[in-house]
Amino acid sequence: MKNLAENWDVVVVGAGIAGCMTAGTTALKGNGNVSVLLMDRNPPTEAGKKTVLGWVCGDAVGEHHIKYIHERIGTTYGKPEMENRVTAVYVYSPDMKVRVPFEGPGYVLDRPKFAKRLLDDALKDGVEFRGNVQATELIQDNGTIVGLHGQTVGPGVNQPFEIRSKLIIDTSGMSTKLRRNLPIPSHIEKEINKDDVEPTARLNAKLRDGVEVEPFHCDIYLDAEKAPGGYLWLFPKSEDKVNIGLGIQQKRSPKPLSA
Ligand SMILES: Cc1cc2nc3c(=O)[nH]c(=O)nc-3n(C[C@H](O)[C@H](O)[C@H](O)COP(=O)(O)OP(=O)(O)OC[C@H]3O[C@@H](n4cnc5c(N)ncnc54)[C@H](O)[C@@H]3O)c2cc1C
Known part of the structure; x- marks a missing residue:
């Protein structure tokens, strides 16, 4: 259990979808016997927001994923986080002559509300959350990860801290410093292959x-000219509101882009 020396059973770094689900499920299954700290560099209202520019995501999720969660931990989602129900995804060929339907129910999320719901659920499950804290490096002892260093972030603060934990789970997303600077030998991939990166x-x-727009299906366009190596998407949130986006494979983008 937690004590004053900041020793935790489990520390989860990054309160995105993966972090909230991992922390919440660990606390739930631990039945009050496992202390779980979830931390994010963002404030509580923006836990899970990938970049300072906004909630970068297409927001579409298949109903089978939602059912998977329900069957395992009993959670049921609905309005307002499930903004619009769709019945298919249509994928259009580069010349627009072929439309391949992937039939099956799914949802377009209200991403900030979904993030809030995930964090609220984790807190109800017994997780302690800290926002505005950034993990900077892992601490190793004898070849084992035993804790992490971090610092508070936000205007005017930069306080270093140290936390010890039996288990640290890195759910801080694609560009994590923790993974890049892993201080022990491991099979974990430290760098993400640039060919797998899509600026969006x-x-x-x-x-x-x-x-x-027709609000019952999500559209994906494999347009090799406008989105080389990637695709354009148009996901309806209602008849007059859409999530529209574009992803390009970095090495095929016309100008060099940074991830
Ligand atoms: C443009 C775009 C469209 C997408 N569309 C879809 C879609 O339609 N459907 C779908 O299912 N998926 C989609 N995805 C993928 C989906 O967004 C990701 O798979 C998902 O968000 C990954 O969740 P995560 O929790 O692993 O990481 P993230 O969502 O990246 O969360 C990581 C969290 O860690 C925090 N963090 C990072 N570093 C630190 C640190 N050092 N210390 C503390 N906190 C830290 C961040 O603030 C963030 O809150 C899309 C992705 C993009 C970029």
Whole structure:
């Protein structure tokens, strides 16, 4: 159990989808016998927000994933985090002549509300959350990870801290410093292959008066010119609101882009 010397059973770094689910499930299954700390560099209202620019995500999720969670930990999602229900994803060929339907129910999420729901659930399960704290490096002792160093972030603060834990779970996303600087030999991939990186842009937009979309399916366009190595997407949130975005494979982008 937790004591004043900041010793935890489990510390989860990064309160995105993976972090909230991992921390919450660990606390739930631990039945009050496992202390779990979840930390994020963002404030509590923005835990899970990937970049300072916004909630970067296409927001689409298949219903089978939601059922998977329900069957294992009993959670049921609904409004407001499940913003729109769809029945299929249509994938269009580069020349737009072929449309491949992937039938099956799914949802377009309200991403900030979904993030709030995940964090609220983790807190109810007994997780302690700390926002505005950034993990900077792992501490090893005799070839075993035993803790981490970090610092508080945000305007005017930069306090270093140290936390000890029996288990540290890194759910801090794709560009994690912790993984890159892992201080023990491991099979964990430290660097992400640049060919696997897709710079993306996305916008949640209200359509002009008189312009509407069919709100029951998500569309993906494999347009090799506009989105080389990636695709364009249009996911409806309602008849007049969409999540629209573009991802390009870095090595095929017309100009060099940073991830
Ligand atoms: C443009 C785009 C569109 C996408 N569309 C979809 C889609 O439609 N459907 C779908 O299922 N998936 C989609 N994805 C993928 C999906 O967003 C990711 O798979 C998912 O968000 C990964 O969750 P995560 O919890 O692993 O990491 P993240 O969401 O990246 O969360 C990581 C968290 O860790 C925190 N963090 C990072 N470093 C530190 C640190 N050092 N210390 C403390 N905290 C830290 C961050 O603040 C963040 O809150 C999309 C991704 C992108 C980029």
